[in-house]
Amino acid sequence: xxxxxxxxxxxxxxxxxxxxxxxxxxxxxxxxxxxxxxxxxxxxxxxxxxxxxxxxxxxxxxxxxxxxxxxxxxxxxxxxxxxxxxxxxxxxxxxxxxxxxxxxxxxxxxxxxxxxxxxxxxxxxxxxxxxxxxxxxxxxxxxxxxxxxxxxxxxxxxxxxxxxxxxxxxxxxxxxxxxxxxxxxxxxxxxx
Amino acid sequence: xxxxxxxxxxxxxxxxxxxxxxxxxxxxxxxxxxxxxxxxxxxxxxxxxxxxxxxxxxxxxxxxxxxxxxxxxxxxxxxxxxxxxxxxxxxxxxxxxxxxxxxxxxxxxxxxxxxxxxxxxxxxxxxxxxxxxxxxxxxxxxxxxxxxxxxxxxxxxxxxxxxxxxxxxxxxxxxxxxxxxxxxxxxxxxxx
Numbered sequence: 001x002x003x004x005x006x007x008x009x010x011x012x013x014x015x016x017x018x019x020x021x022x023x024x025x026x027x028x029x030x031x032x033x034x035x036x037x038x039x040x041x042x043x044x045x046x047x048x049x050x051x052x053x054x055x056x057x058x059x060x061x062x063x064x065x066x067x068x069x070x071x072x073x074x075x076x077x078x079x080x081x082x083x084x085x086x087x088x089x090x091x092x093x094x095x096x097x098x099x100x101x102x103x104x105x106x107x108x109x110x111x112x113x114x115x116x117x118x119x120x121x122x123x124x125x126x127x128x129x130x131x132x133x134x135x136x137x138x139x140x141x142x143x144x145x146x147x148x149x150x151x152x153x154x155x156x157x158x159x160x161x162x163x164x165x166x167x168x169x170x171x172x173x174x175x176x177x178x179x180x181x182x183x184x185x186x187x188x189x190x191x192x
Numbered sequence: 193x194x195x196x197x198x199x200x201x202x203x204x205x206x207x208x209x210x211x212x213x214x215x216x217x218x219x220x221x222x223x224x225x226x227x228x229x230x231x232x233x234x235x236x237x238x239x240x241x242x243x244x245x246x247x248x249x250x251x252x253x254x255x256x257x258x259x260x261x262x263x264x265x266x267x268x269x270x271x272x273x274x275x276x277x278x279x280x281x282x283x284x285x286x287x288x289x290x291x292x293x294x295x296x297x298x299x300x301x302x303x304x305x306x307x308x309x310x311x312x313x314x315x316x317x318x319x320x321x322x323x324x325x326x327x328x329x330x331x332x333x334x335x336x337x338x339x340x341x342x343x344x345x346x347x348x349x350x351x352x353x354x355x356x357x358x359x360x361x362x363x364x365x366x367x368x369x370x371x372x373x374x375x376x377x378x379x380x381x382x383x384x
Contacts, residue, residue, distance in 0.1 A: 121233070136234055185246050
């Protein structure tokens, strides 16, 4: 039974970061389905400020992954390169204000960042639904810009790795803060 | 046939912004299920830099919605207040660098923004799965901070409206850029 057959919540709870990939390739049909889910993500004013670079060449994948910030984990924790990496390019032309609407009166870089997270999120959910492992990683912008040959001002803050998890890959404990610590009613600090 | 039976892609393609809500309330069980989907979103280093304020009081909802930036659309396009609004609070304490990892060596505000988009995305997908209408809106930070009584430095760039769409509500045309305009291979501008 698929996750999605049990409803979206089950799918959302099952999504996890894969750290060890087998050499099994992701089929072209599956990759296109994953990208299609990304394409239908919501965005600020439906600007869709994203483009996707599909990276399969080992040297480029390694450069991107090595530049990823993963706290106490380093590239070494990712055993074996993922068969395919999708870099999410954030085009400069889609925002105008420096920080955008929260403080000014134009779409800005914050809205652009909010928007490019959504295709990444949709893509890993579709991958999970297909039984494909995934990892969203924040990469070093300089490395990404050079590796992907981006034009001036464009950047790629996120990459998404896809592949099949190696059988027997070490599973990390997945945790979330308890719901009661997150909820406020009416205003911040307000009780139910 | 439910979205679940057709898979995640179908759900992702069906999600849309609701502009006209009926007075029908969202049940507590459904709202908790929506919040639970948000709680399980991915985030940078699993920091989960979000908290949720549930807003049902009309004056507060109206203040937030009136402050929303929606391009050529204004509050008037939202007919009838949604029964419930969830404001996503971005806590200052969860990031350190001003702009974060893309340019420095610490989690920063860009990663925080990327991260808070993901619970919003999960919440509207769960709502869609439950047949509940939703709208993600960027709101004016000053208005949100005042309305939600946020502490210094915390902000709430996104709110998510939930409710049932009014029967016969005008449907906007939904569109996305063609896939071929988004894809690059190997590097930006690279062909397959």
